[in-house]
Amino acid sequence: MKIALIGADGQLGSDLLPLLAGEQTDPLYFPNFDITRADAVRNLFRETRPEVVINTAAFHRVDECEEKVEEAFRVNAFAVRDLARVCLEIEAVLVHFSTDYVFDGQKGEPYVETDCPSPLSVYGASKLAGEQFVRSICPKSYVIRTCGLYGTAGCREKGRNFVEAMISLEQSGRSIRVVDDQWVTPTSSRELAVRTAELIRTGQYGLYHMTNEGWCTWHEFARTIFDILGKKPRLVPVDTAAFGAKAKRPAYSVLENARAKAIGLQDFSPWTDALRNYLKKQGLASGG
Numbered sequence: 001m002k003i004a005l006i007g008a009d010g011q012l013g014s015d016l017l018p019l020l021a022g023e024q025t026d027p028l029y030f031p032n033f034d035i036t037r038a039d040a041v042r043n044l045f046r047e048t049r050p051e052v053v054i055n056t057a058a059f060h061r062v063d064e065c066e067e068k069v070e071e072a073f074r075v076n077a078f079a080v081r082d083l084a085r086v087c088l089e090i091e092a093v094l095v096h097f098s099t100d101y102v103f104d105g106q107k108g109e110p111y112v113e114t115d116c117p118s119p120l121s122v123y124g125a126s127k128l129a130g131e132q133f134v135r136s137i138c139p140k141s142y143v144i145r146t147c148g149l150y151g152t153a154g155c156r157e158k159g160r161n162f163v164e165a166m167i168s169l170e171q172s173g174r175s176i177r178v179v180d181d182q183w184v185t186p187t188s189s190r191e192l193a194v195r196t197a198e199l200i201r202t203g204q205y206g207l208y209h210m211t212n213e214g215w216c217t218w219h220e221f222a223r224t225i226f227d228i229l230g231k232k233p234r235l236v237p238v239d240t241a242a243f244g245a246k247a248k249r250p251a252y253s254v255l256e257n258a259r260a261k262a263i264g265l266q267d268f269s270p271w272t273d274a275l276r277n278y279l280k281k282q283g284l285a286s287g288g
Contacts, residue, residue: 004028004048004092006035007056011161012097014153015193016054026050030057036074038082045086052200053087054095055080058127062101063246065123072122077129084137093140095200100147100184100211102128105250110215112258113145113207120248135207142199143207144192147255148221148271151189152282162186163278166222170233180219180237183252185211188274195265204263209255212271221275228276228285 001023007013008027017027026048035041035057045053058076059065065072080096087094101124102117119125134141150161160168169176187210195210216224219237226233240249257268268274279285 001052002026002048002050003052003054004045004050005054005056006033009153010056011149011151011153012189012193013054013056015151015190016056016196019193019197035079035083038079041079041083042086042089045090045092049090050092052093052095053083054196054200055083056097058097059123062121062123062249065121065126066246069122072126073129076123076126077133080130081133081137084134084141087141088138091140093142093200093205094134094138095142095144095196096130096134098131098143098145099124099127100145100253100255101250102131102145103250103253105182105252108252110254110256111209112256113209120250123247124250131207140205142196142205144196144199145207145209145255146187146192147211147253148184148186149189149192150186150278152278153189162218162221163225163275166225167229167284170226170231175234175236176222177236177238177243178219178222179240179243180217181239181251182249183215183217183254184221185213185215185254186221186271186275187211187268188278190278191268191274195260195268198265199260202263202265206259208259209257210260210268211255211257212268212274213257214271215254216271224272224275225279228279 003023003025006028008017009029059072102119103111104118104120117128131143150163
């Protein structure tokens with residue numbers, strides 16, 4: 001299988017690349033490859049003719065999206081539209097990643113793929129627009145929503161993932177304020193990469209929720225990190241209003257992997273197990 005992997009050095013791309021070692025994979029890196037340069041993207045793919053295009057690129061800085069609306073839609077929606085068009089033209093499968101932030105959090109129980117999106121932020125709206133472009137233009141596509149992603153490579157845009165940020169704050173000796181009224185599922189990019197590599201071989205196109213199992217608040221996520229590490233920093237729970245972020249976040253954005261389970265994909269592990277495995281692999285937690 002001939003695969004083009006966009007964002008191969010990013011958090012998810014870095015975990016996907018070694019899993020695709022048995023395929024003919026072309027890793028594409030920003031800024032040499034920029035999905036917003038539609039003509040260049042089209043010309044490259046017309047020449048190389050990948051059978052599968054995996055897009056991990058996005059404008060992820062949620063609060064910054066509120067001020068840079070045009071950029072958010074340019075990267076997360078219109079570039080994705082153009083990518084879907086060229087994939088349709090060359091008859092390639094498109095794999096595109098989206099977010100739990102397409103929901104408003106009012107449901108109060110895990111969201112399934114058939115639930116109606118209602119984003120609260122520019123970021124969520126731009127990602128939803130990207131999803132809709134993919135699904136309406138490119139029938140041979142997988143749209144994968146995930147939540148609370150963290151991985152070894154960290155997020156290129158954000159600089160580091162939540163786990164790394166918490167560890168850094170603990171080392172500074174300062175008290176740590178973490179939101180305790182937003183419910184999410186921390187998800188290992190490694191596990192997401194494994195399931196994605198499995199999914200693209202099924203031919204079962206469509207929309208998928210793919211996260212680790214279970215849920216917690218961001219504060220509970222932080223507390224669990226420190227419990228595993230045997231650390232006791234001053235961890236202060238705060239509500240969303242007190243935290244004062246520019247962009248609105250859903251209060252409850254837990255996703256249920258309903259369709260992945262229905263087609264028989266391997267189950268994700270509980271988020272606490274995935275976190276422990278991640279910290280062990282990073283050499284930060286014991287193997288016991």
